Amino acid sequence: MAPNGTVVVPFETINGNISAFRSTDGGQSWSQAATVSRIAFHPVAGNLRTSPLPTAEVDGAGNVYVAWEDCRFRAGCSSNDIVFSRSADGATWPAVFRVPIDDVTTTVDHFIPGLGVDRATAGAGAHLALTYYYYPDAACTAATCQLDVGFISSPNGGANWGTATQLAGPMSLADIADTSQGPMVGDYISTSFTSTGTASTVFAVGKPHTAAFDEAMYSPGPLSVASASAATLVASSDRVLTPATGQGLGAAVIHRE
Template sequence: MAVASAAATAATVDPVVVSGPSPFASCTIGGPGTSYVNAEVEPWVAVNPANPSNVIGAWQQDRWSNGGARGLVAGYSFDGGQTWAQTNLPFSACAGGLGYERASDPWVSIGPDGTAYSVSISFNQSNNNNAVAAAVSKDGGKTWGNLSVIIADNEPSLQFFNDKESVTANPTKAGVAYAVWDRLELPNGNPYANLHTRAYRGPALFSKTVDGGLTWSSPAQIVTVPSRQQTIGNQIVVDPRNGTLYDFFDLITSPSNGTPYNVAFIKSTDDGATWTKPRLIADLRTVDVVDPNTNEPLRTGDIIPEPAIDPATGQLYVVWQDARFSGGQYDEIAISTSTDGGATWSAPARVNTPTGRLAFNPAVRVNSSGTVAVTYYDLRNLAAGNTTTLPTDYWQTTSTNGGASFGNEVHLAGSFDLKLAPFAEGYFVGDYEGLDARGTSFLPFFVRTNTTTANPTDVIAAP
């Protein structure tokens, strides 16, 4: 159904550097491991519906080679993303907040009254203490308070690890927001290896606030899985017309099924009190993500689907990495869409411009005119035989017909050398990148590498 248009000369935009020097450069907490000072990765962004000139982003600051970062930082803008300032999010010891050694998986969402909610996975490297935490900003991202620990597993048995949380503000109910995540039992931090641990499982948990982040409900299990199954990448979108909640995720099943990764969702029509059973949208056919010239690993969001909803019509979209279009040779960007509340879904179709090269880390949003945007990285400019650098570009493509076709490609950044990114189980700019709609326009929010190891990466906005 949704196919990329023929490649044409792409438009370009002027990127804006969002991140600055690391506020944690002198912090010695969090080892062992390699901390990439001044390396920002895995950004997320939200536009304030009460004041669209106000934009708030969040990212990992000083990424560690073996998981998480020294802390999370928030960037905020009051001119639509043209200029930025930054402040620490209170989720780690380096940030002067919670006493955990590291933080990861930054997320931010803004309610209709302008209240911003941010969440984190906060954890220790020295033991298995870990938590999902939340904080709130009432001033456009300049300061953060109401620091709350939604769940904590601080015990020495290595039994539980909370992972890949997100937060979604209700778009029509001020003070209401929802957090979701997976809680791994007998974790080792690697979903691929977890598949082979018979006592392992990873259900999805849910908590919500109805008082603007002052308190959060006790975590409730909303996806129950048997042994050797888990969810990952849980993310809620809300239909503002009727309040229906949709939680999208990757449902990972036993490897004996042949296709263990599955794009799935559940829904709730009573504000999260009860949920449907998981429904599968499509199998997720990712393959090893590597530099095709050297076989060096890239760490990407290969098992993380990204959803969006058209607020005017309720049409649902979900994108993910998939190798089905290349005959299983390399990942590209797949999309599926539903116009009937998830009852039926279109067959997976390719979004990215086909170049014979890897495409990864898609994000998707729908603007106020119903235009759908998808952003992603690709390696189209990597020449055969180039083993010294990894030229990478960032793109946006759009659809004005409900995802039936995509075109009007915009070149957002690049080429830049991905081999200058932090190495964390592979060259790493994040398991996801940010994108939000601002009226009839879009605001991509992503990571680009630089040309010096003293400042490996920066967060970039393309307003």
């Protein structure tokens, strides 16, 4: 919810969009859904249960930030990055930017993001913090996948980012809950800011086990946002690559293996 009371609800549609609708009158009426972006999605290895569900936050000026997992910046949709879009009003959405966690030539697959924005900051000075899961090797198998948790932050509204930090892992898929939809860490990941301006995050971690299953929620200590001098990684929107199928992003490409 923005400071002026506008409520914005982002969601993943069944036809391959990230969309959002909003209310400006306390929920008495709602707008038609606006498209934030089409989705290009690389299915995560090991049958891990995940999809491009959006995570969203608002800064102190009412700018809305929405992030999700997406493969548009990878040749052949070989793995997912975390991408985001920013809107001044929740109704119109400009370009989609890639969070520069690592280079697009790596094999790393990023997914299940949890975005936080410090509401004491705004606009070009907005502090963003992002927690996410990742595989170092997108082409791993259920037996070989190593699941990790990472963290990265921006001091200037997502224009530049600091260096990513590993918070947990590696985890074996055998040590996380198995379900009818595949092994899962749930969507139980979140990042929030405290009144002191540091970020706090929670996420699921599966520990090696024998008889007793051991998967629980964990939270590291306070996490600082990268300083302006340390935020040297630039978020880009101009390196979109055509997926290997030859379909453009306008076709709502959801790749399946």
